[in-house]
Each structure stands twice: as structure tokens, then as C-alpha cells.
Amino acid sequence: MNHSWVEVDLGVLVENLRLLQARLGGQAALMPVLKANAYGHGALDVGRRAQEHGSNWFVTAHLQEALGLKPAVDGARILVMGVVPPSAVETLVAQDIIPIITSEEHAVALNAEAGAHGLKLPVHVKLDTGMGRLGFTWLEADAVLPRVCALPNLDIQGVCSHFAAVDPEDPERAAPQLERFRHFRALLERQLDRRLFAHIASSRAFLHVPDGLFDAVRIGILLYGYGAGAFQRELPVRPALQWKTRVIQVKSVPADFPVGYYSTWRSSQPTDIATIALGYDDGYLRALSNKGHVLIRGARRPVVGRVSMNWITVDCGPESGVRVGDEVVLIGRQGGEEVWADELAGQCGTIAYEILTCIHPHLERRYLG
Ligand SMILES: Cc1ncc(COP(=O)(O)O)c(C=O)c1O
Incomplete structure (x- = not known):
């Protein structure tokens, strides 16, 4: 007997996906974020269903997650937003899993490993435009990026960043990051003489920073039915x-x-x-x-x-x-x-993300819809 179980209504997820795609209106690609086992919903089932409904890019935090997901979404590309080790280069190329490069040291190490195997590794450059977490900081980027662009075994295809604060009450809070992102994207594109696939927005920026959509949005919490806030009437996503x-x-x-x-x-x-x-x-x-x-x-x-x-x-x-x-x-x-998870989150001073991702991954997931 299962002590407790999780029911995931994939039909609801598909409806959420459709609502989000309709709002995007083809302006940018929607990359479902499937890290943390798709916020507790089950990455394989969510990924498979999203692929059936038009998603061909997915996002994970770790390489292990991407490798587990790959067979379920074969043919789609997976972007790993964490730091992958150089030893993974052959696997990344073979499986069409795209890593980000986060520092010059990291880029040099991946470049060396790719060269040693006669490979050219597709990567996205991660810019730290103000989050202070992963990526080339805006303070160093002017000096460092030209050297990174010259590494011969990296195929820089994309550029990305992440907002630290998107505040509907104060839309200007996101402005400095957006400005830095535009600046360094332009610098990279000049250096490489090619257009890059650019993405910075996650759910809140998708709703509140219309200038921040670029080529793709990385959507997590809205897909899972939370976080629409004031947009709930026009974007009636539902928990699945x-x-x-x-x-x-x-x-x-x-x-x-x-x-x-x-x-x-x-x-x-x-x-x-x-x-x-x-x-x-x-x-x-x-x-x-x-x-x-x-x-x-x-x-x-x-x-x-x-x-x-x-x-x-x-x-x-x-x-x-x-x-x-x-x-x-x-x-x-x-x-x-x-x-719902946002009520519980409010009661214990956290966010719905934590309530959902804390549900033990080993509990049985039953899929409906
Ligand atoms: C780098 C990155 N991109 C996108 C997301 C998705 O965010 P959200 O669930 O708010 O859409 C996250 C979530 O933590 C993230 O860390």
C-alpha cells in the first residue's frame, strides 16, 4: 500500500502549455523547465507530453537530469543550466545536450576536452547580469568574452542570463540586467559574426518584462499552474x-x-x-x-x-x-x-516552488489526462 501518492493531470499541463504558447504568439520559443523532476511532477512524463505538443527545447539544472530525460524526449534539445564537467564533453555532443559556459576557466577546460576528442561543442554563454550566481559577470565580460569567443572547439550558439528580481510594482528593477544582457549579446554577436539564440526570461519576466523575451523563454512555475498573479484571469493556468x-x-x-x-x-x-x-x-x-x-x-x-x-x-x-x-x-x-501549494507556502513562509519540489521524489506519481 502506498502511504501517499501524487496525481499529475497531464491534460491540465497541456492546457497550461497551450495558454502560454498562445500568449507568446510565436514571438519566442517556450522552453519548459524540467529541473527538479519537473518541479515534482515527473520530468519524463511532462517532457514527453510537452514534446507531443510542440516543445523541442527543455531545460534542466544538472547533466544527470538531462541524461535521464533524453530518452523520453529524443529529438529535442536539452539545455543544462548548471555547470557540466569537461569529462562529459563526448556525452554532450553524442546526446545533443547543450551546456552553458560559466567562466573562462570552465570554457577553456571544455574547449580542451572537445579538442582532445576532435569535437566542436555547442554551448550557450551564461552571463551574470546581476544575479551573482552563475556566469561571466558584467564586470569582467568586456575583457573575457573576446578570448572565450576565440576558443576553437566551442561552437557558441546561444547567450543567456537570469533575472534576480522582477517586481511588478517596480518594473525598472529589471532594467539594468536587461541593458547588460543586450550589451553583451551584441558584443558576442559582433565577435562571432553570427546571430545568437538569446534567452533571459523565466515565468515572471515572461509576464512582466515584455522586452525581455528575445528568442526563447524558460518557463517553469507557470507551466505547473502557479505564479500568474494579476494575470490569472487572462492567463488561467491551473495546478496539475x-x-x-x-x-x-x-x-x-x-x-x-x-x-x-x-x-x-x-x-x-x-x-x-x-x-x-x-x-x-x-x-x-x-x-x-x-x-x-x-x-x-x-x-x-x-x-x-x-x-x-x-x-x-x-x-x-x-x-x-x-x-x-x-x-x-x-x-x-x-x-x-x-x-494548493501556494496556500501552504504562505503558511510556512516559503514559495510554491519549495512546497512542490520537497514532495519526495520516490512517492508514486499517477498520471491522468
Ligand atoms: C536559470 C533558470 N531559468 C529558468 C527558471 C524557471 O523559473 P520559473 O519557474 O520562475 O519560470 C529557473 C528556476 O529556478 C532558473 O533557475
Whole structure:
């Protein structure tokens, strides 16, 4: 018996993809971001379905993810946004997986390895235009990029960057990064005397920085149905992932009954406490202790007491009728009620991305749609 499982409605994902493609209107390519197991949804199934609906570029964080994904999306190109080691050069070329180059040292090492195998390695140049994470910083790029462009075994095909801040209240925050990106893209194109495939926008920039689309957008969270914010009416993406389990014990307790480690919750009246076999080991964050809600028998029920490693406890109210075996929705919809990852994120001071990617990858994924 599965303690808990994840249901992914691929039909909903396809609808989200279509909405996003329609909004892009052919202005730029849409590259689904499938890192972190497609934000918990399952990279292979999401990738396969997206490819059937026109996606021919995918994005991962790590080489390992790209290698796992490749057989499912054969024929598509995969861009790895992390740092790949030089030892991977032959594999990259053989599998049509495109790495980014992030520093001169990295570029030189990849160039040497490609040369040693008589290969020319397609790469995208990653510019750090203000994120301070990966890539050539805008401070060094003027001096360094001409040398990188001269490396004979690298085939520089693209240029990319990532916004640190896209603030709908303050659109100007993205402007310096956009400006630097334009500048260094132009510099690279002059040096190489060719047009490059340029991409900087992820979901928020796609919505809020219309000048930032270039040749492609790397879309993650919107594809998974979150993050549309003020655009929700015109871009009605929907969450595709639900997380479910079943009640394993119900006890009727008197008033002032202690629940969970250190008795952080006590019943204020006689009530039914349902126990569920899932905890922070499965990715149900401990920060949801005494805060989260689950759905049982179509009603919202508060998580009471501390979330422990493998079990949580829920206050179902007096004479609730809740029984062992009842389905519990941790993320999703039941009856007229809904609990989605952004609600849980708000309750524990994080973002929907973390709620989704923390769901343990080994939990069974069931695909619908
Ligand atoms: C480099 C890069 N590109 C694109 C994305 C996708 O972002 P989003 O899910 O906000 O669309 C991410 C997400 O973390 C990222 O790190």
C-alpha cells in the first residue's frame, strides 16, 4: 500500500502549455523547465507530453537530469543550466545536450576536452547580469568574452542570463540586467559574426518584462499552474499536481487532550483526531505544524500538533464521521474545497516552488489526462 501518492493531470499541463504558447504568439520559443523532476511532477512524463505538443527545447539544472530525460524526449534539445564537467564533453555532443559556459576557466577546460576528442561543442554563454550566481559577470565580460569567443572547439550558439528580481510594482528593477544582457549579446554577436539564440526570461519576466523575451523563454512555475498573479484571469493556468493519502487511525478524544511532540496543541472540546501516514520525510514541511489544512470528506481540517517525520494529526471536529481509509488531500481539490501549494507556502513562509519540489521524489506519481 502506498502511504501517499501524487496525481499529475497531464491534460491540465497541456492546457497550461497551450495558454502560454498562445500568449507568446510565436514571438519566442517556450522552453519548459524540467529541473527538479519537473518541479515534482515527473520530468519524463511532462517532457514527453510537452514534446507531443510542440516543445523541442527543455531545460534542466544538472547533466544527470538531462541524461535521464533524453530518452523520453529524443529529438529535442536539452539545455543544462548548471555547470557540466569537461569529462562529459563526448556525452554532450553524442546526446545533443547543450551546456552553458560559466567562466573562462570552465570554457577553456571544455574547449580542451572537445579538442582532445576532435569535437566542436555547442554551448550557450551564461552571463551574470546581476544575479551573482552563475556566469561571466558584467564586470569582467568586456575583457573575457573576446578570448572565450576565440576558443576553437566551442561552437557558441546561444547567450543567456537570469533575472534576480522582477517586481511588478517596480518594473525598472529589471532594467539594468536587461541593458547588460543586450550589451553583451551584441558584443558576442559582433565577435562571432553570427546571430545568437538569446534567452533571459523565466515565468515572471515572461509576464512582466515584455522586452525581455528575445528568442526563447524558460518557463517553469507557470507551466505547473502557479505564479500568474494579476494575470490569472487572462492567463488561467491551473495546478496539475495533487497529493493524496488516506486516514490510518481516528480517535475520539476529550477536551484538553494533548496532541503531538511537546503537546503544542490541546483540544478545546471533545473531538476526532485523524492520523495520516505522512510527515516531513515525505516533504510535508514541519513548518506546517499547527498551520496547514488538509481535506477529508470534502471539508478543510486543520493540521494540529507538530508535523513529525512520518505522521501528522488532523482535527476533524466532534462526531466528524471520518473513518480509517478515508481519502485525504494534502494538495488539491476535494468536494468544493481546495488546498494548493501556494496556500501552504504562505503558511510556512516559503514559495510554491519549495512546497512542490520537497514532495519526495520516490512517492508514486499517477498520471491522468
Ligand atoms: C536559470 C533558470 N531559468 C529558468 C527558471 C524557471 O523559473 P520559473 O519557474 O520562475 O519560470 C529557473 C528556476 O529556478 C532558473 O533557475
